[in-house]
Amino acid sequence: MGQILDGKIVAASLKEETAAEANKLRDNGVIPKLTIVRVGANPSDLSYERGALKRMEGCNIATEVKELPEDINQEDFIKALKEVNDDKTTHGILLFRPLPKQLDEEVIKYVIAPEKDVDCLSPTNVAKVMEGDKSGFAPCTPTAVMETLKYYNVDLKGAETVVLGRSMVVGKPVSMLLLGENATVTICHSRTKDLSSVTSKADVLVVGIGRAKMVTSEYVKEGAIVVDVGINVDENGKLCGDVDFDQCIEKASLITPVPGGVGSVTTSVLAKHVIKACKLQS
Template sequence: MGQIIKGKPVADAISTVLTKEVEELKAKGITPKLTIVRVGANGSDLAYERGALKRCASIGIDTEVKELPENIEQDDFIAELKKVNEDKATNGILIFRPFPKQLDESVIKYIIAPEKDVDCFSPVNVAKLMEKDETGFAPCTPSAVIEILKHYNVPMKGKNAVVIGRSMVVGKPVSMLLLNENATVTICHSRTQDMPSVTSKADIVIVGIGKAKMIDSKYIGDEAVVIDVGINVDEKGNLCGDADTDSCIEKASMITPVPAGVGSVTTSILAKHVVKACKLQNNLV
């Protein structure tokens, strides 16, 4: 029987360090600020926003929410985004996606200022992730996966890591982050043949395929570490992950729960990126 590894201790450890860093910045007359740009009032966006605002407040980071109408036209959205880009007080920008159909992500991603793009929306930051350029910003959720592995002393160097899912939200970026930690990385997806034969050989399994409780014990090797990034609602209306925790824990050495796992670390990573952006913009790194 494996161990449930929760996100809160990881988030709290990150926040403790950040609080001290923000105090040091404020002593220099600098206060980091995050501006959230949200179109409409999607429930999951609002839930994440509440968590982000609470986390930033506890660390001492200023925040502002720019709520734009659901039916905003693209030119108007771009004009508002440019205002945030040019706002000298704003160090980090978080834009909620997906957008309503009238907004074209493939255009807007080139508008956000890369140095303020704290969740890797800009292609500039995607490229920096690929090149292991430390001045860039990786997406917050994949970064949270790596922080959890480090916090619980899970070795990555030379280990076999399998990532289930190939999205730009989790799968591809977390694969690059694992590669940067010198893991040997395999990506599985919906077209992978006999997936359990691949995943059951892994030391680390990152699950982000978007299907509730799809991954059970047959996908997991003895003593593997499972990080579940999925967020779904089961038939009883409860939140659950992409991994069937009760089944996987019979073989895994460690597994993150849903809720209270990766998601609870993500807002701390967001705050960490805002502080990093602030330092870079003030030539303090």
Template sequence: MAIRIDGKRLAEIVRKEVAQEVEALTARGIVPHLAVLLVGDDPASEVYVRQKAKAAQEVGIRSTVRHLPAEASEDEVLAEVAALADDEDVDGILVQLPLPRHISEARVLEAIPPEKDVDGFTPVNMGRMLTGVGEYFVPCTPQGVLRILRETGVPLRGKRAAVIGRSNIVGKPTALLLLAEDMTVTVLHSRSERPEEVTREADVLVVAVGRPHLVTRSYVKPGAVVVDVGINRLEDGRLVGDVHPEVEEIAGWITPVPGGVGPMTVAMLLANTHLAAVRRRA
């Protein structure tokens, strides 16, 4: 049976590290400030925003939430982002996604200054991450995935990795991080033919597609590290990942859902916010 990687425990370690660093920064008169912009009344988004604000406060990061109605125009949202960008007291800006359909996520994200883009989603940060040139922020979930992999102690250099999912938020940046660890990386997606033939060769398998129990044991190399980024709510209310429970019988390490990658995403947001404050003001 696979060893379960406790994301909650690891996230708590990261939070304590951040809290100590924030305390040292605060002693110098610098209090990191995270501003979150929420547009609309999506219940899930409201829960996520509350969780992030609470987590920030617990480590000593100041957190403010700007809430615009769902009918707010794109220009109004851009004006709010511009105001936060100009506010020298704000270190990090997070725009909660998804936005209402009539608002361009691309335009809004492009309006966030790279030095305040603690989500790591802007084209400038993505480009710097791709090239490795200049300062940038690593997107929170991929950063959490890498921290989880390092926690296992499994050697990464020279090994094979497969990433199922090619989103700009998780799949692509995760692949870049694994490349930077000198892994041989293959990215698979909905158009990939015979994906199992590739994933069965992978020492590390990261799954981020949002399809309940997509990955079964036939996808997995015995002893592999399996990181399940997906989180899906079934009709009976249960939260499940993209990886079928039977994979635990063959994998060497696996992240549970919930309690795996999710807590690490929030923890890495806190780390990025502290880093933004250090770069801007320390």
């Protein structure tokens, strides 16, 4: 039976480190600040926002929330975003997505200032992730996967890692980050033939495919490390991951739960990115 990779412990460790950095910056007269840009008041955005604000407070990072009307047009939105870009007191910008339909993310992603883009919306940061250039910002969730593996001293050099899912928020960027640690990386997905035979070769399996409890024990090698990025609601209305935790913990050596796994680490990564952005800008 495997051990749990506890996201709360990883988050607490990152928080401590980040708060110390924030205090150093404050001692030098710089107040690190995250500005959240939110269009409308979607309940899931509000829920994430509460968590993020609390985390920033815990890390001594200042915050501001810019709530924009749900029916804002493209021109006004871009004007508002540029104001945040130009605001010298703001070091990091988090923009909730998806945006309402009248706003074109394909245009907006070029507007956000890359040096403040702490969750990797800008193509400049996407390209840096692919290039393995650490001067940019990878998205918070794949970075949280890496921080979790790092905290638990998982040696990725030459490891056979398998990423299930190829999205731009999880699968592709986490693959690039794993490559950067010298892992061998296989990217598989819904079109992969004989999926469980591919995933069950993994020393480290990262799952972000968006299907509740899809990964059952036959997908997992005995002794594997399993990182579950999925967040779904099961048939009883309870949160669950893409991995069937109860089954897979029997085979895995280490496994993240949902909730309490990678999801607990993302706001700490966000805080760390704000500090990094603040240092780049000051």
